[in-house]
Amino acid sequence: MTVETSPFAEVFGPKAQRKRVKLGVSSLDDLAGDTEKSMDTYRERLEQQKLLSGTSGDPETLGDTDKPLTMSIEPVFDKGQSKRIWNELYKVIDSSDVVIHVLDARDPVGTRCLSVEKYLKEEAPHKHLIFVLNKCDLVPTSVADLSLYVPWDLSAGWVRSLSKEYPTLAFHASITNSFGKGSLIQLLRQFSSLHSDRKQISVGLIGGPNTGKSSIINTLLKKKVCTVAPIPGETKVWQYVSLMKRIYLIDCPGIVPPSSTDSPTDLVLRGVVRVEKVEHPEQYIQPLLNRVKQHHMEKTYELKGWTNSTELLELLARKAGRLLRGGEPDLDGVAKMILNDFMRGKIPWFTPAPKTEGEADGKVGNREGRLGEMPRKRKQEETVEDEDASAEAQLQREAEAAEKAEQESPDGSDEESEFEGFGSDTEEARSRKPSFGATVDGEDSDGESADNDVISIGGSEVEDEEQEEEAPTPAAKQSKGKKIKGGPPNKKRRT
Known part of the structure; x- marks a missing residue:
């Protein structure tokens, strides 16, 4: 085909012509554009290194070649990268309408698996992607009082950071005491109503090993339908589970995307490999101590006075009685125990969330930095404050109007002198008052109702006593000067 389109007849003829080399670019501008793309990729890799391994992504330390380079890797660190695992992953992605990335x-x-996110963005943009931050109960708190501990508070920074890219939820997987379950189910129902033309939708859960994908499914169903274990690689194949009539869940084995920046130490501390299959586990204790604060280790194992990983292993081995022949401490066994405690959450540690603008004072965008606050509640509080302010202004206007009216009326002083208050009674009312404690209703002993019901306390004023002596009430005449307790008989008293 190539010979037919561009024959070689003229190459060796009288007019010999040289074939041009096929270049990848057509001009210098295209070559410059390719160079810029390569530079952007390099910068993204540097940023990823900086986030993953602390100072290992620093350009000053990246060029350091004094350290020996290890080109070979143990077979145990290839777990989660086999062709079978990736086939299971792509089957789950192809069968899912909504993909939940468990972190x-x-x-x-x-x-986080950036290669899968890139694949979904380029090859399947119609699929919905959600981030779920599982194990938020293992995030340590900086508050000394554990009774005030709210586990999702420290996850709020990561939720805000990741929500800029995809919807993000904080979750605690537990059949009895979970967090975020209602929000996740409500979000899945919204996706189900969005695809109302289908009979059901499928939701696939993907993520790294030992991140809690199967535990989330068990939490949503309130029963154990998927096998779970605190070790990586428990789920071998994908599994279909029915959540409700129109929503199905798909469990997927954990995947480990290949990366040139991930060292064996990073894979071990992330829980990608099983600790019992790692050779010389004591070499990973010092990187572990670099991530954990010393007082957390001292409080967890109740040991003090150690300065490095070797001293810690020796002290812990002698305290636990894990000794070999000759009284030598079992460093490998103790190191495996510490690594298991680290991955299962017994040793508190966390990666701080990146700082964003406006978080210096704990507030983001003129709102308090708490994940549990809802905009509706704040709106109601603002409405109540506005109503209080308007009520105060109305009262102030009414007071000013009343004061102005008093100043304008010429007979204001006479009205005040004539008004004797609610306690002043007429002579007719005073003549009807009983002389004892408190008569409630305005009826006398004969059952005749008074013209006005007045509640008064006798014996409070001298003038009342004199008036009562001059005109005794029918009740007083009937009692013949004796004290009557409780008022007229067979009458219902009001208090």
Whole structure:
């Protein structure tokens, strides 16, 4: 085909012509554009290194080649990268309408699979992607009082950061005491109503090993339908589960995307490999101590006075009685125990969320930095404040109007002198008052109702006593000067 389109007859003829080399670019501008793309990719890789391994992404330390380079890797670190696992992943993605990317709240960037996100964005943009920060209960708190501990508060920074890209929820997987379950189910129902033309929708859960994908499914169904274990690689194949009539869940094995920046230490501390299959586990204790604060280790194991990982392992081995022949401490066994405690959340640690604008004072966008606050509640509080302010202004206007009216009326003083208050009674009312404690209703002993019901306390004024002596009431005449307790008989008293 190539010979027919561009024959070689003229190459060796009298007019010899040289074939041009096919270049990847047509001009210098295209070459410059390709160079800029390569530079952007390099910068993204540097940023990823900086987020994943602290100072390892620093350009000053990246060029350091004094350290020995290890080109070979142990077979145990290839787990989660086999062709079978990736086939299971793509089957789940192809069968799902909504993809839930499960992340570890302690290290969301380390458990994030950027290659899968890129694939969904380019090859399947019609599929919905959600981030779920699982294990938010393992995030340590900086508050000393544990009774005030709210586990999703420290996840709020990561929720705000990741919500700029995709919808993000904080979650705590537990059949009995979960958090975020209602929000996740409500979100899935919204996606179901969005695809109302279908009989059902499928929701696939993907993520790294030991991030809690199967635990989330068990939490949503309130029963154990998927096998779970605190070790990676428990789920071998994908699994279809019915959540409700129109929503199905798909469980997927954990995947580990290949990355040139991930070292064996990073894979071990993320829980990608099983600790019992790692050779020389004591070499990973010092990087672990670099991520954990010393007082947390001292409080967890009740040990003090150690300065490095070797001293810690020796002290812990002698305290636990894990000794070999000759009284030598079992460093490998103790190191595996510490690594298991680290991955299962017994040792508190977390990766701080990146700072955003406006978070210096704990507020973001003129709102308090709490994840549990809802805009509706704040709107109601603002409405109540506005109503209070308007009521105060109305009262002030009424007071000014009343004061102005008093100043304008010439007979204001006479009215005040004539008005004796609600306690002053006429002579007719005083003549009807009984002389005892408190008569409630305006009826006398004969059952005749008074003209006006007045509640008064006798014996409070001298003038009342004199008036009562001059004109005794029918009740007093009937009692013949004796004290009557409780008022007229067979009458219902009002208090």
